[in-house]
Amino acid sequence: xxxxxxxxxxxxxxxxxxxxxxLDCGRMLRQVTVxxxxxxxxxxxRSNAILICHALTGDQYAADTHPLTGRAGxxxxxxxxGLPIDTDRFFVICTNVLGGCMGSTGPRSPHDDxxxxxxxxxxxxxxxxxxxxxxxxxxxxFGISQLFAVIGGSxxxxxxxxWAATYPEAVFAAVPIASGAHHSAQNIAYNEVGRQAxxxxxxxxxxEYWRLGVIPAxxxxxxxxxxxxxxxSEAALTRKFxxxxxxxxxxxxxxxxxxxxxxxxxxxxxxxxxxDANSYLSITRAMDFFDLAFDRDGDLSRxxxxxxxxxxxxxxxxxxxxxxxxxxEVVNALIRGAAxxxxxxxxxxxxxxxxxxxxxxxHRTLAGFIAGCADHRGLPHKETV
Amino acid sequence: xxxxSLRASRQAHAAHHxxxxxxxxxxxxxxxxxxxxIGCGDGALIGHLFHTRGCDARGLELDMALVTRAVAHGxxxxxxxxxxxxxYYPDQxxxxxxxxxxxxxxxxxxxxxxxxxxxxxxAIVSFPNFGHWYLRAQLLLGGRMPMTKSWNRMxxxxxxxxxxxxxxxxxxxxxxxxxxxxxxxxxDEGHRAxxxxxxxxxxxxxxxxxxxxxxx
Numbered sequence: 001x002x003x004x005x006x007x008x009x010x011x012x013x014x015x016x017x018x019x020x021x022x023l024d025c026g027r028m029l030r031q032v033t034v035x036x037x038x039x040x041x042x043x044x045x046r047s048n049a050i051l052i053c054h055a056l057t058g059d060q061y062a063a064d065t066h067p068l069t070g071r072a073g074x075x076x077x078x079x080x081x082g083l084p085i086d087t088d089r090f091f092v093i094c095t096n097v098l099g100g101c102m103g104s105t106g107p108r109s110p111h112d113d114x115x116x117x118x119x120x121x122x123x124x125x126x127x128x129x130x131x132x133x134x135x136x137x138x139x140x141x142f143g144i145s146q147l148f149a150v151i152g153g154s155x156x157x158x159x160x161x162x163w164a165a166t167y168p169e170a171v172f173a174a175v176p177i178a179s180g181a182h183h184s185a186q187n188i189a190y191n192e193v194g195r196q197a198x199x200x201x202x203x204x205x206x207x208e209y210w211r212l213g214v215i216p217a218x219x220x221x222x223x224x225x226x227x228x229x230x231x232x233s234e235a236a237l238t239r240k241f242x243x244x245x246x247x248x249x250x251x252x253x254x255x256x257x258x259x260x261x262x263x264x265x266x267x268x269x270x271x272x273x274x275x276d277a278n279s280y281l282s283i284t285r286a287m288d289f290f291d292l293a294f295d296r297d298g299d300l301s302r303x304x305x306x307x308x309x310x311x312x313x314x315x316x317x318x319x320x321x322x323x324x325x326x327x328x329e330v331v332n333a334l335i336r337g338a339a340x341x342x343x344x345x346x347x348x349x350x351x352x353x354x355x356x357x358x359x360x361x362x363h364r365t366l367a368g369f370i371a372g373c374a375d376h377r378g379l380p381h382k383e384t385v
Numbered sequence: 386x387x388x389x390s391l392r393a394s395r396q397a398h399a400a401h402h403x404x405x406x407x408x409x410x411x412x413x414x415x416x417x418x419x420x421x422x423i424g425c426g427d428g429a430l431i432g433h434l435f436h437t438r439g440c441d442a443r444g445l446e447l448d449m450a451l452v453t454r455a456v457a458h459g460x461x462x463x464x465x466x467x468x469x470x471x472x473y474y475p476d477q478x479x480x481x482x483x484x485x486x487x488x489x490x491x492x493x494x495x496x497x498x499x500x501x502x503x504x505x506x507x508a509i510v511s512f513p514n515f516g517h518w519y520l521r522a523q524l525l526l527g528g529r530m531p532m533t534k535s536w537n538r539m540x541x542x543x544x545x546x547x548x549x550x551x552x553x554x555x556x557x558x559x560x561x562x563x564x565x566x567x568x569x570x571x572x573d574e575g576h577r578a579x580x581x582x583x584x585x586x587x588x589x590x591x592x593x594x595x596x597x598x599x600x601x
Contacts, residue, residue: 338474345449
């Protein structure tokens, strides 16, 4: 791979919280920036806000064109006027997570003690709960005392669960999708392969690659390729690529390439142009560390005891990264706490990625759940707005 | 306006047709109570209980296609199995647990009833009555397993693995120490049949039995 320069620093819509924030690790960020996008408008009662939480490599550009890639938002098929998360009816907020690299405080932000250098590898370890606390600051900043809903897939689903556990009164409805209450050993193992690939890249320079004006592009690309495999199902890979070759009709053992190889290489090289390696390390660590039952004596139901939040959990039948079993564990913990739970496993052969794709049953489920909750919450119907 | 919208959705719901036996069950439920409908199908009963009686009604359903349809209609329904998933609910989480036309199809009816009366004050149970005269006549005269509207699958593929009669069910309640607060026999349309005082006649002419139980 040719040498790739770090992606350009651009201005994102953001709020700076000068009071800073204490982190779970015991360290303190002296000031915190939360970058965000919003869609739709907040009503006078401030009761129609939906917070969307992004996954590992997502960002706040959920429904509009990404400023770096020029591509449509990662949930543009779900968030917009007349779509299941209807911006004609709801005020939708999406933030870049703490530790991210699209404007929120993270490894690319100025170091608290050395303002002319980025944090880099020195950025304090953050947790999913830290990410949620930073989001809470923004929600408070908007004067919203209760979010109508918090919705997210994969790591976004972890944030949804953390919101419901940490700020139960601030969440009317929670929708964790293709997610779980902790990473399995297998999830951690795949993340570790990615991290080791980054460490092994000579350009990593012990996390201070910014000093050299380079990025550990090969390592980060390999990390992305490994992760990408976990987002797809075997059936989806077979359907998309099978054993087809690129620009060749038969194998010669010389320089032929399977289509799946070139696809993964493309995924890797596109990724490094929009994502920071230290952010990748930071966020994968946060995911691995996440365990809602950990400081509750291993009893997940205690995270949700007495909750009045309405939950809708969604899993996908071919997802092996967050299999239905992981969702059902959360469902069972919720019903032990007598919570109001809807739970659907969507039949799909598209693997973990299905939560980002056009899955009509999933979209119908989400739209119906939101409409039902709006009824319970007493939100006006769309035509009367 | 929230009030107007709720009224509109109530009216829309009232216009929607519901199985007659579900209407009878809905009438047994006190307004504003907590209800779990096991085997809730597309959620018709829980939707009705929410919209017309202000209940906190939830559903459990085995068939994922029905669950998806119910949730897509805004109803709090989760996929789960009566035989295995009731254990997760805490004691006395509900005022009523409803099991309509499902008891005969569960693997362990006794345990399911025990769980129902652990998680709820009252259990409302309905089942097709295998003691109905027409079934008896088919077996007596034809010598083969009966086939009716309710018992409409061949013996080798029926999901109804635990058929019972109204009198069998009375015996079970006695043996388990459950109080029968109310009971009804229903005809094949799901309407109330006039055999209220005579269990033997109900057992002969009732197409379904409907019971409200509580623990002693």
